[in-house]
Amino acid sequence: MKRIFSDVLFTVILLAAATGLSFCFFHFGNKNPSNITVIYILALILIALKTTGYFYGIATALFCVVAVNYFFSYPYFRIDFSLTGYPVNFIGMLAISLITSATTTALKKQRLAIAEREKELAEADREKLRANLLRAVSHDLRTPLTSIIGSSSSFLENYGDLSEADRLELVSNIKEDSEWLLNMVENLLTVTRIDDTSDNKVKKSAEVVEEVVSEAIRRLQKRLPDVRIRVSMPTDFLMLPMDPTLIEQVLINLLENAVVHSGSTKPVDLTIREEDALVVFSVRDHGKGIDSSALPHIFEGQQLSAETSDGHRGMGIGLSICRTIIQAHGGTIRAENREKGAEFIFTLPKEKEN
Template sequence: MALYIPILMERTVMSTPKGFRLGAHICHVIRQLPVTAMILAMATLISTVFFHFSNNVINISLIFIVAIVFIARATNCYTVGILASLYGVFWVNFAYTFPYMTLDFTLSGYPITFIGMALISTLVSSMTIHEAKQNQLLQEKDHMLMEAEKETMRANLLRAISHDLRTPLTTILGTSSTLMEHGENLSCAERRKMAQNIYSDADWLLHMVENLLSITRIQDERGVAHVKKSEEPVEEVVSEAVQRFRRRFPDALVTVTVPEEFIVIPMDATLIEQVINNLLENAYYHAGSDLPIELSVTLNGPDAAFTVKDHGKGIDPQLLGTMFEGGTLKRGTGTDAHKGMGIGLSICRTIVAAHNGQISAGNHENGAEFTFILPDWRKDYGA
């Protein structure tokens, strides 16, 4: 008895999925019957009208074969396709061949004709359904690849966040602990310097949180990017971004070059300002140079290119292919080396892509440059 029970349980487990699949298939066939009946009714009506003008069974057979193709595309079900093929064969024999209103496959040539019609109809139906299933599988595969890419980006972003949060938070904790425990033994200048370091790290963390919050402006709960665009003057957007950057970094030098024409581009101005600000901040932290950062806007056909160029150490060529994937970027050393801009660059790419644009990074003779392109600029003649 102890040996018999596992065998019985195994048989029960094995038989249940088959019965479930059969029941699901029958339900699927039943759901497709109304569409099938409607298409066959239309084919029957057209064939009847055609039969009154031309007593040609071959042409009528072609009408039903075309109907079977439509059924196969609409239902994506082999069983329904076979049933429709059989209906076409029997109905053509019954209604449109002599003797009329009688099933008779015995007359000379009838067996070959109707067997051929049945084979052609079934083959066409099977091929059409197979193609539809293959297309569906390809779409599902593409969807799975997109989801896998999203998960990879999320994982990279989380790793970058954990890395970028840990170091400044550790610095804040260490500095504040020193102030609380040994503040009375420190000079006023030392305490002020420590407080300034705490403020700088806290301000940087706030800026990173603003970067992360900007993602919520362009992605819904499914992760699909979308933005609300309005036509914005390029000069004003650039000016606002630079002023915002200079408020955070008063000692930074920035030169700006924009077209003489009054140019407008459909965009979300707040998000594009965020992109410009991120790129300026990246150049400020990692260039390691006292020379001005160059921000320029140039027109190339229907596109407007925004370029941020520094005069520093440039970018490691090994990082160029992965800079926008959410990893931590380190181009410099010293007190600001922990401020990797991997998160900011990843968000820049997301924002630019949501505007149907492109972003790239590279090196020039004396440093690094980042360029993002927005489409569909135009002159505002009403300005």
């Protein structure tokens, strides 16, 4: 009902405007009905484009022919069906109306179909992410919890029989597993910031890239004090629309992934550069690289490596979350093997999406 009202209102207003403009041209300019016909044809096309269905276009075509006949053809303010060219004008305007309405209707249906398809794909991605998170809860969270319970039980039950070194080892294991749990919980909470939105987008604000990078490194070094990171970025002041909390989490995930899984003691390289309308972030290690069979599916929530020894250090969920965050920002992310090591590259657009 609301749509019908808006279509009727739009049609009436546009026809009234076209008629008023035609009176101005006709009475203060060249009294040629052909010029008036052009104005009405333009109004007809706009109405056929903006309204739904064929009715408004056909009704407008009928009104235009009658208006030209009644207001702008001699004898004025009389309808004369015997005027030369009258049937041709009517048929021409009717044809324009039908063609325009048919074209716009087809385009609207196509646009709706594309929007529905995009919505289905977005929902499929959301469902896939939910499945990955469920797997994270059932495995990546359960395993360290079991380890914490086991270590704390051993510490309490065998305290008197344990050496100082054994006690320190158990406490260190508890601390390490707790830090891993904290990282996983941060990832899970991060995703809720996106999952709570209806269109899988995020609220962006202009942020200083250097500050976001510094905060990500600070948070990572708090958990991994010995990590070494070499940062290379433009000397110019660089602002970027983003959700800083989410991008910090992406950087933390990628940097930690490079440190933990590369098998290299060399520093991890974090490079930021500008490319046209994009800012490119690169995280590169100098280790063993990524197994070629895992590379095509690395962002799908699978464990990064089958060689993970502790059973809960895989970063598959973290990488899946990285992809979700970057896509929600309108960017891209990919992983590549280099001659020595692996490189994760993601891009962010400089301007906010409309």
